[in-house]
Amino acid sequence: MAFFSRLILSSKLSSSRFHRLGENLASVGPRANQSLLSQSASYQQSTRNISSSSVEDEFFRSLPRAKYGGRHTVTLLPGLGIGPELSQSVKQLFRVKGVPIIFEEVTINPAAEGMEEMNNAITSIRRNGVCLKGNVETRSLNPAVISRNVTLRNTLDLFVSTYHCLSYPGVKARHQDVNVVIVRQNTDGEYAMKEHEAIPGVVECLKVMTKPNAERLARFAFEYAKARRRKKITTVHKANIMKVSDGMFLEVAREMAKQYPDVEHDDMIIDNCCMQLVSNPHQFDVILTTNLYGSIIVNLIAGLIQGQGLLSGQNYSEQYAVFETATRNTGTDIAGKNIANPIAFLSASADMLYFLKLQEHANRLRKAINQVINVDKIHTRDIRGEAATSDVFSKIYEYM
Amino acid sequence: MAGAVGRLNLLKLTQNHVGSLTACAKPFGCASLGIEPTQQRRWESSAHLIKSLPKAKYGGRHTVTMLPGGGIGPELMSYVREVFRYAGVPVDFEEVPIDPSNDSNEDLEYAITSIRRNGAALKGNIETRSLSPNVISRNVAIRNELDLFVNVLHCTSFPGIQSRHSDVDIVVVRQNTEGEYAMMEHESVPGVVECLKVVTRANSDRVARFAFDYAKRHGRKKVTTIHKANIMKSSDGLFLAVCREVAKDYPDIQHDDMIIDNCCMQLVSNPHQFDVMVMPNLYGSIVSNVICGLIGGAGLLSGRNYGYEYAVFEPGTRNTGSAIAGKNIANPISMMNSAADLLHHLQLENHSVWLREAIDKTINVDKIHTPDLGGQATSMDVIKNIITFMQAKTKSSTFTERIEFRQASVI
Numbered sequence: 001m002a003f004f005s006r007l008i009l010s011s012k013l014s015s016s017r018f019h020r021l022g023e024n025l026a027s028v029g030p031r032a033n034q035s036l037l038s039q040s041a042s043y044q045q046s047t048r049n050i051s052s053s054s055v056e057d058e059f060f061r062s063l064p065r066a067k068y069g070g071r072h073t074v075t076l077l078p079g080l081g082i083g084p085e086l087s088q089s090v091k092q093l094f095r096v097k098g099v100p101i102i103f104e105e106v107t108i109n110p111a112a113e114g115m116e117e118m119n120n121a122i123t124s125i126r127r128n129g130v131c132l133k134g135n136v137e138t139r140s141l142n143p144a145v146i147s148r149n150v151t152l153r154n155t156l157d158l159f160v161s162t163y164h165c166l167s168y169p170g171v172k173a174r175h176q177d178v179n180v181v182i183v184r185q186n187t188d189g190e191y192a193m194k195e196h197e198a199i200p201g202v203v204e205c206l207k208v209m210t211k212p213n214a215e216r217l218a219r220f221a222f223e224y225a226k227a228r229r230r231k232k233i234t235t236v237h238k239a240n241i242m243k244v245s246d247g248m249f250l251e252v253a254r255e256m257a258k259q260y261p262d263v264e265h266d267d268m269i270i271d272n273c274c275m276q277l278v279s280n281p282h283q284f285d286v287i288l289t290t291n292l293y294g295s296i297i298v299n300l301i302a303g304l305i306q307g308q309g310l311l312s313g314q315n316y317s318e319q320y321a322v323f324e325t326a327t328r329n330t331g332t333d334i335a336g337k338n339i340a341n342p343i344a345f346l347s348a349s350a351d352m353l354y355f356l357k358l359q360e361h362a363n364r365l366r367k368a369i370n371q372v373i374n375v376d377k378i379h380t381r382d383i384r385g386e387a388a389t390s391d392v393f394s395k396i397y398e399y400m
Numbered sequence: 401m402a403g404a405v406g407r408l409n410l411l412k413l414t415q416n417h418v419g420s421l422t423a424c425a426k427p428f429g430c431a432s433l434g435i436e437p438t439q440q441r442r443w444e445s446s447a448h449l450i451k452s453l454p455k456a457k458y459g460g461r462h463t464v465t466m467l468p469g470g471g472i473g474p475e476l477m478s479y480v481r482e483v484f485r486y487a488g489v490p491v492d493f494e495e496v497p498i499d500p501s502n503d504s505n506e507d508l509e510y511a512i513t514s515i516r517r518n519g520a521a522l523k524g525n526i527e528t529r530s531l532s533p534n535v536i537s538r539n540v541a542i543r544n545e546l547d548l549f550v551n552v553l554h555c556t557s558f559p560g561i562q563s564r565h566s567d568v569d570i571v572v573v574r575q576n577t578e579g580e581y582a583m584m585e586h587e588s589v590p591g592v593v594e595c596l597k598v599v600t601r602a603n604s605d606r607v608a609r610f611a612f613d614y615a616k617r618h619g620r621k622k623v624t625t626i627h628k629a630n631i632m633k634s635s636d637g638l639f640l641a642v643c644r645e646v647a648k649d650y651p652d653i654q655h656d657d658m659i660i661d662n663c664c665m666q667l668v669s670n671p672h673q674f675d676v677m678v679m680p681n682l683y684g685s686i687v688s689n690v691i692c693g694l695i696g697g698a699g700l701l702s703g704r705n706y707g708y709e710y711a712v713f714e715p716g717t718r719n720t721g722s723a724i725a726g727k728n729i730a731n732p733i734s735m736m737n738s739a740a741d742l743l744h745h746l747q748l749e750n751h752s753v754w755l756r757e758a759i760d761k762t763i764n765v766d767k768i769h770t771p772d773l774g775g776q777a778t779s780m781d782v783i784k785n786i787i788t789f790m791q792a793k794t795k796s797s798t799f800t801e802r803i804e805f806r807q808a809s810v811i
Contacts, residue, residue, distance in 0.1 A: 138630075150631065174564045174668075190631065193631065195634035202601070203599045204596050205596070205634065206597075211592070212591060240528075244585040244586070244593050270686060271685045272719070274689045275689040278690055303665035303666065303667070303668030327665070329662070
């Protein structure tokens with residue numbers, strides 16, 4: 001019960017803060033929703049993070065906290081699989097290129113069952129405010145030990161996760177010019193991790209949805225759409241079957257839509273949404289959805305645009321921000337072989353730099369990524385190229 | 401029941417037939433959770449897979465329940481009647497309309513009784529327009545009451561339809577009664593809603609066994625379990641553990657597993673790596689729709705719901721299609737495929753094969769495509785083409801001809 005009462009009491013975001021957010025974001029430049037076809041510098045500026053600094057600046061408490069002597073301190077959770085090698089490379093890159101960031105690295109032993117290391121990581125993020133994260137594995141088979149990624153999200157109350165799924169023109173995929181933003185609930189829903197065996201052989205799993213979480217998620221989505229000049233939000237749900245839980249989510253979204261008459265709102269059932277995504281992903285603009293469906297949709301779109309190694313995701317709470325790759329894969333089988341695609345991690349780092357208002361460095365990094373992927377087409381194996389991770393990094397070094 | 405079928409016929413059935421899992425004796429109404437003591441003996445041999453004859457066969461004609469549902473359902477059902485009439489199929493339909501806005505369950509109960517009596521049904525998507533959470537979805541009610549515990553969707557590409565992936569051939573075996581569709585929700589504290597997802601060992605076991613049996617009988621090489629056991633460790637973990645246990649009984653068939661997120665991604669990039677997929681309810685719904693999207697649309701595939709005693713056939717993606725109802729543009733192929741499945745279930749092999757050939761010819765050779773497939777034809781054009789073909793076939797062949805059971809094309 002404490003869990004529930006905490007949820008209800010914790011989120012009392014005033015709408016005045018949102019309105020202030022809206023005013024400040026009205027000054028978003030005209031390039032916010034430019035078309036993606038040009039491969040020049042304007043491409044990478046067009047839709048990625050041009051105003052993310054001002055979005056987050058107003059939306060959350062002013063950050064960053066840990067800024068000493070002009071250098072920010074950021075927590076780094078390498079995780080497992082390809083995480084450590086990519087984190088080291090990014091650390092090196094930032095050091096060489098003079099990006100004013102100090103990484104505080106926290107390693108977490110996957111087999112350990114205690115919460116000590118996890119608590120260290122969480123304390124570190126609380127102190128620094130920002131985190132760059134790989135996929136933290138939880139190798140314990142004991143169902144009492146819940147997934148560490150989930151623990152992190154729940155403890156820090158990272159209630160929303162956004163993914164901007166933008167096609168890279170230089171990557172061959174079955175669908176081109178996809179530009180979909182996914183706003184996904186990150187703490188509620190199926191990931192509540194409350195299960196029990198009622199009778200031997202019968203397992204019940206609780207999916208918990210709360211109204212405050214749904215409200216702040218909807219509000220975030222609409223403010224985001226308004227700020228980035230997005231035209232339409234589609235709520236994806238399964239309210240025909242889960243009438244009360246997804247029904248509540250849908251109702252909250254509809255109520256919120258009335259307060260934002262400029263942004264169109266409709267809804268779709270998850271089954272149909274998946275089918276539509278596969279046939280015609282261009283009909284979607286912003287997708288607002290719950291935890292599990294969001295996970296499925298992100299991976300689906302990543303598959304459509306060959307983006308599993310390219311897309312990055314941002315997790316926000318009211319005070320913290322955690323940046324990671326969109327598809328949350330550990331990549332254990334490609335670890336250490338120098339074939340992993342580092343772009344997702346680099347993209348997450350660029351997101352982080354925008355968040356920390358280091359525009360210049362962020363722009364440099366984005367330009368470099370753009371150059372490498374779209375112009376020089378140095379593709380790793382997952383996007384059907386031949387390059388190695390180190391090749392990609394050396395080119396990024398060159399261009400930054 | 402077994403005595404009614406001659407020995408030779410029985411042998412032929414075991415060799416050839418793949419259909420439903422009607423068994424000889426079955427405790428009545430075992431939709432309850434996990435309490436299935438008589439199930440243990442069922443899985444000891446594949447004898448339980450012998451299909452007993454459908455129940456309502458009088459004077460050589462079968463009676464089948466027809467549930468038109470809402471949206472495009474009624475018009476598609478009328479097409480089925482037309483085709484059956486022209487082809488001389490010895491099937492009578494007992495139509496049971498269900499009023500969507502009516503809160504009481506009378507119609508629904510009558511429908512269920514009718515299916516119990518007839519043993520087989522052809523169904524559209526039934527709308528439940530009631531907003532009250534006490535009235536559960538009628539489709540779900542039918543599945544739960546009749547214990548139609550597995551849904552099979554055989555997804556094959558049509559060569560005549562342009563899609564981004566060709567030669568897709570995946571069988572989706574999906575748990576049909578429990579999981580997220582248990583429909584048990586409540587508001588524990590104002591503003592906090594809890595929804596129960598129930599997974600039982602018994603149900604998971606029989607779905608897994610069905611999948612492996614199916615794979616074995618159809619010469620399939622691999623079964624993939626789709627789950628999310630990294631997050632839902634106990635529930636999907638149980639499902640996965642049960643699938644792995646069952647896999648040990650079938651050493652010839654490869655078994656692996658994949659998380660639903662990764663599965664969607666793989667399906668979209670490379671669907672040819674999948675063969676048979678077995679999964680709980682919600683993921684099955686999502687995966688079916690993804691594959692339908694890959695193949696070319698919701699209007700093509702048919703889904704089969706099997707229980708121990710009943711079989712219900714319906715279009716694969718359970719769409720009502722209210723927006724296109726009455727406009728003569730709905731794609732009737734999914735209902736035609738369901739009808740062909742029904743004919744196969746009723747052992748009317750000749751008609752089943754001819755209907756499939758008719759569909760094949762219409763879509764792939766004559767390329768009469770409705771607007772959802774990118775063509776210009778109306779539903780009636782498609783149906784007329786099928787009828788022409790069926791008429792020609794029924795006139796030219798005699799009923800005593802033996803038709804070779806073409807495994808690959810029929811199922």
